[in-house]
Amino acid sequence: IAGITQAPTSQILAAGRRMTLRCTQDMRHNAMYWYRQDLGLGLRLIHYSNTAGTTGKGEVPDGYSVSRANTDDFPLTLASAVPSQTSVYFCASSVSSEGTDTQYFGPGTRLTVL
């Protein structure tokens, strides 16, 4: 692994189903982030983690949960998917949680909720 990976690449999901998007980084970065990107809107922060064992809510956290059991992994869970959660999801990481550090992005997961 080099950098940051996400799985799956894309997914079609029935409304009401539970889904976990996976994110793994091998750069030993302390901070990790989950964003959603919708047409015409900027990247919107869902949840973040400043370091392993801690998480925080971003701009649009409702309907999503995260965990950070170790440095490398930061999964995002949709407990009961709704069509408005159709989006492209990007995971990112940075050396520290200071916003002045460059964020490195994974390739994204395209999620469609029907």
Place this chain on the structure above:
Amino acid sequence: GQNIDQPTEMTATEGAIVQINCTYQTSGFNGLFWYQQHAGEAPTFLSYNVLDGLEEKGRFSSFLSRSKGYSYLLLKELQMKDSASYLCAVCDSNYQLIWGAGTKLIIKP
């Protein structure tokens, strides 16, 4: 509220120069980023400005005026591969990144 404004779309000709503007109103300022995002791909870092002035990096330059809440990204000698969206993001007083919606740049031969 916090706001980042960028043009939605711009068109330029191969070999030419284009300037993509970004204006911002945020609670505090701790730097401004430019990222490039090709269609269907992840954003990748281009530049970071925290002091006023112009920073040049090859064909790309980024300018910042903190007093005016304004930045621009200047792309010279445009190539077809520069067709992408360019995202402006500001780090606010809480060290959170506020993202603009991005400018889609179309390069024509």
